[in-house]
Amino acid sequence: MKRIIDLRSDTVTKPSNEMRKAMYEAEVGDDVFQEDPTVNQLQEYAAGLLGKEAALFVSSGVMGNQLCLNVLTNPGDEVICERDAHIFQYESGSPAVLSGLQIMPVPGEMGVIMPEQIEPCIRPVSAYYMPRTKVVALENTHNRAGGTIHPIENIIRVKELVNKYNLLYHLDGARIWNASVETGISVKQYASYFDSISCCLSKGLGAPAGSIIAGTKEFIKEAFRVRKAWGGGMRQIGILAAAGLYALKNNINRLAEDHKNAKNLAAAIAEIPSLEIDINTVQTNIVIFKSVSLSVESVIDKFKDEGILLSEGKPGFIRAITHLDVSFEDIEKTKKIFKEIFS
Ligand code: TLP
16 A cells, blocks of 8 residues: 655644553543543643643643633633634634634734734723733744744743733643754743643644643633533543653654654755745744645645645645654655656
């Protein structure tokens, strides 16, 4: 059978044999009673890694972000985020549906929004006829911007603004591990500026499902309650938590390899005249580019015929993501196919 090189997302990773072994051997209990030892272990380990008082294992990145927003806000509040943020573009309008929130999207540069852009968007407290600004949410790394890393200096400057206006600060850190590995800044430091953080175990880290949210004990206690209300209370879920624990303990540092592979591929794309790529955005494991000669659909189809799967990054753009099931050799083969298709 022809080997498929799946670059559609880092969500497509499959659990390795070692991870499956950890899942098989996991001790389990009823997590709705908070009696699953493996879930409890994962939550404690993740809280320690992120430097937060407590953490909660949730089913997905969307659930993580939405639980955080729900707990931080009241209906009618407003959340400021970058216009291409996942919570605004790809979470099915959940801030409105699940929490009665309105989003104030701010157009950013490489996924970054500056305090100078955010400040004019903050509603005056005296304006009772306006929504109340409650949360500023950042995304790091930024998916739609191409896996870009949010500069720590700007995270700190936005934090100062958040403090000045008594707001709360959320991080969609679905790929915070990638940012940390690339910059050498610990996830603990990244998380330290935020009231809540959501991070995925099922992307580059290779777990089959699950995300972690973290914050104060009080915050997590309320998130635990809301998770149950939303039908997210699971039972002998230690089987999945074991995969998450394995991922956190074994698969973070190797993300550097994915970043090397992405840069290798991006450099080859940059040499093809009919393709446009901003090489500055290729900072971690995502490569976003545009074809001037072919539609997104036909590029995806042509690569599919060659056994290489790509996806649409944002309208008009094609996305390739590297991950632990994509090797150096796979990238070399992909580069060859690029040359053939676009020669
Ligand atoms: N991203 C997926 C798609 O939804 C686009 C992908 O293939 O990249 N935050 C960020 C920054 C994300 O990229 C994603 C998933 C999520 C949250 C949601 O995670 P899941 O899919 O676990 O709900």
